[in-house]
Amino acid sequence: MKTDILVLGAGIVGVSAAIHLLDRGRSVILADRGEPGGGTSYGNAGLIERSSVIPYAFPRQLGAIAKYALNGSSDVRYDPAYLPRIATWLARYWWHSSRTNLEKATRALLPLIEASVSEHDKLITRAGASELIRERGWVSFYKNPRRFEAARAEAESLSAHGLAIRILDGSEFLALEPAFAAAGSRISGGVHWLDPKTVTDPQALTAAYATLFATAGGQIVRADASALREEKNGWSITTAEGEIIEAGEIVVALGPQSGLIFRKLGYPLPLAIKRGYHRHYAQREGQPLGHSVVDEEAGYVLAPMARGIRLTTGIEFAAPDAPPNTIQLRRDEAHARALLPLGEPVEATPWLGLRPCLPDMRPVIGPAPRHRGLWFNFGHAHHGLTLGPASGRLLAEQMAGNDTFADPKPFHPHRFL
Structure with missing residues (x-):
């Protein structure tokens, strides 16, 4: 099976990105090892948080x-035993939470926050x-x-x-x-x-968006993202049924499991x-x-x-x-x-x-610097439900070479590399 784009992760972020890419005329397959919306997208407070214009910062007082x-x-x-493992990350989080850096993150995220309700409304x-x-x-x-x-x-x-x-x-x-x-x-x-x-049922909302994607011509398959392989002209993955999918481009939208891909490919994203x-x-x-x-x-x-x-x-x-x-x-x-x-x-x-x-309170949305056809869309912290459709639009606009409704540079992965 061949497709233009393979989206890994059927949470609210991945499903939204898949819809936006499909809307731009690309063939898209959405892959996840579970049901759409069954992971992080299931367990949240159900807020499409237009009012959260200032990110959650590390306390400075x-x-x-x-x-x-x-x-x-x-x-x-x-967990006291876990602190040594995360101490460096917490120090970076504290540094990015200074007044100047917090204002920088706020300015970067504001267009996505402002578009959060309207982008959800469309879907x-x-x-x-x-x-x-x-x-x-x-x-x-x-x-x-x-x-x-x-x-x-x-x-x-x-x-x-x-x-x-x-x-x-x-x-x-x-x-x-x-x-x-x-x-x-x-x-x-x-x-x-x-x-x-x-939202009265966040998982049901994600599932409804996934149904919209499938009805519009997209395809949803069961597959373990850790089985992803880099090929000469793109990428491939084997589904749970044993079918091989080949794609020219992939989107990593696996939320907390995104490290399965980016670490294997050599990207030290924090x-x-x-x-x-x-x-x-x-x-x-x-x-x-x-x-x-x-x-x-x-x-x-x-x-x-x-x-x-x-x-x-x-x-x-x-x-x-x-x-x-x-x-x-x-x-x-x-x-x-x-x-x-x-x-x-x-x-x-x-x-x-x-x-x-991520320690600078912004997701990673954009192209991987060292691999052709590799795109990232994860790290939305407390606002995955809020920002899913808006970040999906921003990613799709970049992948299609269109003008973007928000500046994508503050979200590119190269800021950590």
């Missing part, structure tokens, strides 16, 4: 660093997936009055980016989300971000993993959660989804293949239960996922 060093926080946890319409989308925005809330006032000032400063926001005092937050009635005066206020959209967990809880009858909400002080998200209320944790630094450690999830659940009535867990075992991250 000594007080915050000292707090995390004690390893008792619910938003960030680390949602074509895929007939509007029933998976809620257009209510999301709400961050604060218990500490000083944290709330600081958040108010920061949110208002972002109005220059054209964001629609509504500042809520404590009573307005409770009126919007009466499920928090038991919290009473402990909620100082919140920020209602109106531009983002939320991709690291932030682990995260989620678990679904039943909604109490008569006390529904109407919006996705973020406890900014404890660092978790509560999102109403098809299976119940999904509680998504913050960051865990631990070996990607280490056994799950549910202490962070237990801490978050305790915080949440103190504020609203959560039902019983829906699944017996929490989900553990891997977020692929």
Whole structure:
């Protein structure tokens, strides 16, 4: 079987790139060893995060660093045995989080963030997936009055980016989300971000995009990316059924597993993993959660989804293949239960996922310098769902030789080589 382009990875990033390439008249095969959306794209907070114009940076304040060093926080946890393995990467992350470097990352990502909702909207319409989308925005809330006032000032400063926001005092937050009635005066206020959209089933959305791709003429196959071979005039891979696929170009969109390819081909890209967990809880009858909400002080998200209320944790630094450690999830659940009535867990075992991250807080989107026909599109950290369609468009525009809607240079892999 021959094709112009082979896309490795059927998460939201790979599926979106495959659609954009197909739209530009290329023959495209999408390969994954599992179902579309079954990996990292399954386990997220379901936010199409138009309001996240500033990347998640490493804390620079000594007080915050000292707090995390004690390893008792619910938003960030680390395995002490893993720190020596990731110390160099953390140092680079800290360096890139300086004010100057953070502004640089913000400017680079802004066109993709601004296009995130509109690019999703196009695919949602074509895929007939509007029933998976809620257009209510999301709400961050604060218990500490000083944290709330600081958040108010920061949110208002972002109005220059054209964001629609509504500042809520404590009573307005409770009126919007009466499920928090038991919290009473402990909620100082919140920020209602109106531009983002939320997804009730992220895996189903990715699967709907994959169906759109297949209906439009693309092909989806089961294959292990580690079996990729470089050929004289391109690339080849053998599917699970034993069929050989030959392609002139490939796109590596394997998220946290992208190192299977780029390391084998000699590219020392500093991709690291932030682990995260989620678990679904039943909604109490008569006390529904109407919006996705973020406890900014404890660092978790509560999102109403098809299976119940999904509680998504913050960051865990631990070996990607280490056994799950549910202490962070237990801490978050305790915080949440103190504020609203959560039902019983829906699944017996929490989900553990891997977020692929680069130290400068930007994904790698562009051509590999030393291999013809090799393209990268991974490292979207916390924003794979948000940026999948926009980054797919940026990649496809480069591969087709078109003018690009955003400057691709800040995302090229050569910045690390």
